[in-house]
Amino acid sequence: MSSRLPAHGVPAASGLGRRLSRRRLLRHTMTGAGALLAAGPLAGCAVPAAASGASTLSVWDLFQGGDGMLMDDMIDAVSKGSKGSKGSEGFDIDRTILDWGPSYYTKLAMSAAGGRASDVAAMHLSRLAGYAPGGLVDAFDLDLLAEFGVTRKDFAPAVWERTQHDGTVYAIPLDVHPFIVFYDQEAAESAGLLDSSGELAPMGSPEALLDAGKALAEATGQAGILFGHVTDTAQNWRLFAGLYAQTGAEFTLPDGGPPEIDVDAAVRVVTFMQQLFDGRTNPNNLDYYGSVAGFTGGRGGMAMLGEWELPTLKESGIPLGAAPFPQVFDKPAVYTDSHSFVLPHQKDPDPARRREAHRYVAAILEQSLTWAGAGHIPAYRPVLAEPAYAALKPQSSYADAAKVAVLDPPNWFAGAGSNFQNRMCQPLQSALLGNTSAEKAVRQMVREADALLRQPNPVA
Template structure:
């Protein structure tokens, strides 16, 4: 199933979407190498010049990616792109690892930056040639240091960030203004302490006539970790997972962060038993004045009639920090590298970054700084209000089993969910989180 998407010199074809959306679980993928071989390296109708690209963007993100690809596959120096969309989740990363291990991967793929430690060390990715990228106008100076440093492994750059997608705050501007929480520019004023956040929550609830702050976490595999990871980093502590060692965790700082979460969402001050969809529906239905969630929910929240404001996740402790991840481009291992196609892959990545103003409309913060510095971006509301989150982004600990969509996030979230619902103390939850971290460190890296 394919179609020409550009109508100009280049072509953008969508390949085998229905088949790949079936998704192979990890064990199933390992048991079916012939299926992977068949879908990883197709014969392109346009011949060897077609650049094969894998990504995981569907829904609204998929539509925007279509627009970006339509832009770069037209014009005076177009690309011929064979795009394959795979379903987001563990199956995507299993397929990518299997294809790279066999040397039959696409020339370019999208990877969450937090998953890099599971791919670069095992030889599943190739580093970028920074001199070639510089020829196409992309250099280290064009990225926020917090994100760029995570794109490296042993001193080489293995990923080029397309965006930063942080865990942020959405709020009703009129209610926040009436509650006295906005600054002179009409943006959310700094909070600065647990006590100030509790007071802000109460002021929002009074103006709302109901709930101040919403947070959906029940049944979700990552939400508690997203909030906790940012708060824990705000204390100045780090959650380190050294291969072959023991977790290096500041238990007191972890308890401090989780205790704040349980006090803010204690079932009285704010609900403690909402699932993700329930919290979203409550905010959309004006049953709460503020919600903690990912910026990716912007398209869903802005369709309501509420005057929507947004800001980086509130600073509660000693230093600013925001949990985030980054959709990044990587170069999967090729059995036989065609230097011309590898150079074209570099040009493609650079061109997509320069076209990422389109990507910002979904809420994502473009990683390529010239896009953010463009006056058009400053006019995006509320995206421009939380662009600074990229400067203080904190990703998952760099280890092969951590990152977006990982079992690590699930294992961390389960005891925190129990603590928020009053079924476990913060101290016990942190003990369980550290114990689970140790168990995962004890497991061998399958691609080491």
């Protein structure tokens, strides 16, 4: 299976080559979490912090393509210093970009375990539970961050809660990237789905979203709502997880099992997914790229996608609108993840370098209006309050998704790019394709979750 993911969901721009002289691009295809500690330190990992020079911060991330170029711009800005930020002197940054996927998280764990960690690294917040409990990342000093203008009040509580392990903060969010709906504004207006301000009106019930699909199909003369899930490792889970959270039920996976899953609520959600993607009003057999191509080609009035597809969709020239995923069950909830910063574990960190790492994270957060250009919601709320962000369309239309963010269960085996997401997606795919019932799909999901809970954490 393959899946298009927010770490590199924006096409590469033509200027990428000239920027590579400012950073090192390191690729490695090693996979398999079971090999994490047995393999030992990697000779190809980034130069240890102390070897880079006292004034140079080593930074690892997984941002390539358009996202990578935006991060270049942000690093360029903080490297020059900013009169508007606290600690306004610049930085000397040694940036290493690694391929997105299991290999990134394998190398991140190995570097921390082997004493070759960078000063700062990017991590999907949904993966933190596989690193903080095992001591692979170090805690942030909140007093030091506050000295540079960043406090816990600057983040949505729903996201901030997931930065912690045992009450200690191990990650600082850069963004929130939710699973949302994009829509053709002309088709939505014709279908009667917009409010007086021209935004997507609330749905409020499963029946309302089903009716919206029919109205959009009539407006376009083709399909209503497009959703690509076939052979995808994440899409079905994103849709299910957000809808399941809207029922108010908990998807809890306690260590050792058994899973604590509300089967009735899960069946209710899968049944609705089958009704929504009935193969008639809304296709049930699209892959990811087919759904994107169908929407940009005008063959559907709405698409359920991650916000990271915004640059691609804007290039199509369709009159584009966007909104948080509609609330159709009992409470608002939107499936999300978050690119965050962590401090990979160092056995004897230099206090001055750690101070600079904190200052760097704070400075990058202040630049996150640039990051919003790719569709990501800045996690740092002072940027959200800027008039320049309110002027970003359609980004500002779905910013409230951060307030009701729902991430993967906080387990070592879950999170972005994980086998957990893949194993949840397969029975859901069978249900949407009509090969199994909602009840059987949910039972299979419970069995898969139970099997994962019985596996030992390789980095515990």
